[in-house]
Amino acid sequence: MVADKKRPVVAVAGASGFVGTALLPVLTADFDVIALRRSPAAELPGVEWRQCDLFSMLQTERALEGADYAVYLVHSMLPARLTQARFEDMDFILADNFARSAARAGVKQILYLGGIIPDDTQLSRHLASRLEVERVLAARGVPVTSLRAGLIVGAQGSSFRIVARLVERSPVLLCPHWTRSMTQPVGLRDVVKLLRFCVGREEMYGRAFDLGGAEVMTYLDLMRRTAVRLGKKRLIIALPFIPTRLGVLGVRLVTGGHRELIAPLVESLRHAMVAHSPTLQERAGIEPQSFDEALEEALPGVKAPAPEIDQHLARRHVHSEQGRYVCSIQRLPLPPGYDATWVAREYASWLPSLFRRVLRVTVDDQLNLAFRVSGLRRPLLELSYSSNRSSVDRPLYYITGGLLVRADDVPDGRAPARLEFRESPDRRSVLAAIFNYSPSLPWWFYRITQAPMHLLVMKLFGWHLARQQPKPRSAPSGRPVGQA
Numbered sequence: 073m074v075a076d077k078k079r080p081v082v083a084v085a086g087a088s089g090f091v092g093t094a095l096l097p098v099l100t101a102d103f104d105v106i107a108l109r110r111s112p113a114a115e116l117p118g119v120e121w122r123q124c125d126l127f128s129m130l131q132t133e134r135a136l137e138g139a140d141y142a143v144y145l146v147h148s149m150l151p152a153r154l155t156q157a158r159f160e161d162m163d164f165i166l167a168d169n170f171a172r173s174a175a176r177a178g179v180k181q182i183l184y185l186g187g188i189i190p191d192d193t194q195l196s197r198h199l200a201s202r203l204e205v206e207r208v209l210a211a212r213g214v215p216v217t218s219l220r221a222g223l224i225v226g227a228q229g230s231s232f233r234i235v236a237r238l239v240e241r242s243p244v245l246l247c248p249h250w251t252r253s254m255t256q257p258v259g260l261r262d263v264v265k266l267l268r269f270c271v272g273r274e275e276m277y278g279r280a281f282d283l284g285g286a287e288v289m290t291y292l293d294l295m296r297r298t299a300v301r302l303g304k305k306r307l308i309i310a311l312p313f314i315p316t317r318l319g320v321l322g323v324r325l326v327t328g329g330h331r332e333l334i335a336p337l338v339e340s341l342r343h344a345m346v347a348h349s350p351t352l353q354e355r356a357g358i359e360p361q362s363f364d365e366a367l368e369e370a371l372p373g374v375k376a377p378a379p380e381i382d383q384h385l386a387r388r389h390v391h392s393e394q395g396r397y398v399c400s401i402q403r404l405p406l407p408p409g410y411d412a413t414w415v416a417r418e419y420a421s422w423l424p425s426l427f428r429r430v431l432r433v434t435v436d437d438q439l440n441l442a443f444r445v446s447g448l449r450r451p452l453l454e455l456s457y458s459s460n461r462s463s464v465d466r467p468l469y470y471i472t473g474g475l476l477v478r479a480d481d482v483p484d485g486r487a488p489a490r491l492e493f494r495e496s497p498d499r500r501s502v503l504a505a506i507f508n509y510s511p512s513l514p515w516w517f518y519r520i521t522q523a524p525m526h527l528l529v530m531k532l533f534g535w536h537l538a539r540q541q542p543k544p545r546s547a548p549s550g551r552p553v554g555q556a
Contacts, residue, residue, distance in 0.1 A: 079104050082271060083136050083179075085126060085170060086145030087119075090228030091185060094264045095143065103271070108135050126166045127399070127507050128487035130461065132173040141271050142174050143183045144209060156527055157401035159332065160201040161503055165401065165494065167205040171212040181215050181277060183270055185263070188220045188256075188282050190343040198336035199343065206280065211497035215277035217270050219263070219352070222284070222345030223294075225366035226260035231337055232370060234329055235291075239299045244307045246322070248314035250341040251291040256284035259366030262358060269356040284347030286360040291341060294363075301367045396478070396515055397486070398523075400506040402530040409543030412495035412502050416467040419493070419504075422536055426529065441469065452476050455491060465495035471509055476522065478510040504530060 080103050086092045087107035099105050100118030107116075108124040115121070124135035126146060136142060148162040155162070174182055187202035189195070195203065202220075210216040225232050238245065266283060270276045289297075292310055299306040314322075320335045353360055406415065420433045420441055431452075434442045439457035453476055455469035462468045471477060471489035489509045495502050506526075511518045 080140040080272060081106060081138055083108060083139035083142045084145065085124075085142065086147075087121075089145055090226050091224070091260065091263060091267075092143075092145050093228070094226070094260055095145075095267055098264055098268050099271070103141075106135070106139055108132075125487055126169055127162075129169045129173060131487055132169045133176055136170075136173050136177040136179060139174075139177055139179050141181045141183070142170070142179045142214075143185075143267060143271075144170055145185050146170075155399045156523065157399055157505075158197075158403075159336065160197060160204065161401040161403050161505075162399070163201050163205050164208055164403075164496070165503060165505060167208040168212075168494065168497075171209045171214060174214045175212040179214050181217060181272065182209050183267060184209055184216055184218045185267065186218055186220050187340075188222045188284075188345045188347060190345065192343055196336065196340040196343065198340045208497060210278070217273075217276040217278075218280035219266060219270065220280055220282050220347075221258050221263060222255050222347075223257040224260055224263055225257050225285075225363070225370050226263075227370045227372070229260070229370075230333060232257075234323065234334070234337070235295060236298060236302070236371070237329075238323065239295050239304060239306060240302055242306070245295065245309065246314070247292055247295070247308060247310050248316075248319045249310075249312060250316075250319070250338070251295070251310065253291060253341055254288055254344045254346050255291055255294060256288045256346045257294065257363055257366065258283045258285040259361035259369065261366070261369065262353070262361050265358050266352060266356060269352075269358075281352035282347035282349060283352065284360070285366065286362045288346055289363070297363065298367065301364070301371055396510055398506060398509040398511065400509075400523075400526060402504050402527070402534070403501050404504055404530070404534040405538045406495060406500055406502045407537055407540035407542060408499075410540070411499075412465050412493040413462075413467045415502050415504075415537065416469075416493045418537075419533060422533060423529070426532065443474070448475070450475055458490075466492060468492045471506075476512055478512045504533075 082099050082103040083106040084092050084095065084099070085108045087096060088109045092107070096105055096107060096116060096119055100116075105119045107119050107121050108126070109121060110125055111123065122135045124131045126132055144167070146163075146166055148159055148166060171182070184206055186206050187199050189199060189203055206216065206218045223229075223231055223235075227233070262285070263283060266281075292308060296306075296308055299308070316338065320331065320338050323329065323334050323338060324331060404415070406412070420435060423443075424432050430446060432444050432446070434444065438459070441453075441455040441457070442451040443453040443455075444451045451474045453474035454472050456472045458468045458470055469491045471491060473479075477489070486508050489507065491504075491506050493502050493504055511522060513522060
């Protein structure tokens with residue numbers, strides 16, 4: 073009797089999103105599936121749910137153990153209760169954690185669902201971030217297959233749901249000039265099929281493919297056809313010019329969407345989001361869905377109540393109200409020739425010079441830091457250096473005590489509070505990041521004192537770094553030219 077051959081294992085990050093939810097049952101036909109999620113989820117046959125906060129590299133490493141392939145469906149465009157970070161920087165750290173962890177776990181391929189990159193020289197923040205994530209995922213040695221899509225027509229997709237809300241709620245739509253941009257919407261069913269097709273195919277490693285539906289249209293046409301399918305008579309008027317900010321405000325008022333989500337998406341509409349070549353669909357033998365077919369599948373789900381996605385669109389991440397935790401990320405210039413470890417040490421020595429005679433920083437033999445104020449016996453903050461989790465390009469400190477740390481914080485499965493300085497793969501910047509910090513100050517008082525002070529200090533530190541003189545790097549000796 074021959075033993076059953078072990079099936080390959082696919083890990084899916086973003087498994088609870090609208091693409092991930094549709095992808096999981098398709099993958100289980102041929103793979104064992106690990107689904108990553110911040111909080112526990114209902115059981116699904118053939119799927120092992122692993123609780124994982126992707127902002128924690130340690131949790132991500134554990135979550136990817138045993139995976140042969142990984143699918144990355146994560147985007148971070150909404151603020152938590154207090155997020156002092158641009159969505160680009162949050163996406164950077166999430167992707168870098170995933171790439172490093174995948175390399176450590178021996179993952180053979182990462183599949184990434186990103187955005188179509190137009191030929192324009194100046195990309196919107198949203199599309200520039202999608203491209204940066206693609207590069208960050210590929211920077212740690214694991215081959216990446218990138219599928220780039222424009223608008224995905226799916227009931228729970230944020231972008232499509234915003235379009236449907238606009239059409240459903242407003243009898244008159246005054247459309248700015250950017251609604252004349254061309255788009256090639258693709259059905260959710262096609263996206264899922266193509267993701268499945270690419271898993272494990274070595275000829276796809278290290279390549280990017282554009283995904284597009286059967287039709288190219290303007291956003292004006294897209295809204296008109298959506299109105300017809302919804303059975304709504306709408307007066308849609310194209311105006312020559314409406315300022316982008318006014319357009320964002322209008323979309324927010326009609327849809328109830330959060331500015332941090334609406335603004336980057338609206339900014340991206342100035343680009344033509346059309347697939348450069350649908351070669352992947354042809355190779356996979358997939359006939360693209362028509363826009364009307366994709367609408368027929370999506371609209372019943374749009375009309376049905378969806379409390380979680382509605383909360384996601386309306387305010388902030390659904391987990392943001394669980395506790396008082398701070399996420400703060402600032403991207404700082406990295407002087408040529410220096411590394412993140414030098415930046416961390418420079419920060420500890422530079423900060424007292426900013427607050428002379430008030431603040432001092434002590435460093436012990438284990439590189440632990442204590443921030444002290446003259447006249448107080450107890451430190452404001454105590455940071456413990458993690459020698460086993462740190463590297464030259466990512467020194468890590470756990471926030472372990474001090475007057476400014478809430479002492480009665482109850483562990484709830486989150487990763488510990490920490491400060492890190494993370495070097496970008498191109499060595500041009502370093503990200504100073506605080507995660508899961510719970511301040512001792514009353515929340516309202518923290519927001520108007522410690523929070524803005526931290527931002528000011530990091531801005532000044534960035535200026536300090538930018539003024540540093542470049543330091544020549546030592547290069548390997550190599551071999552004489554022409555020598556074997």
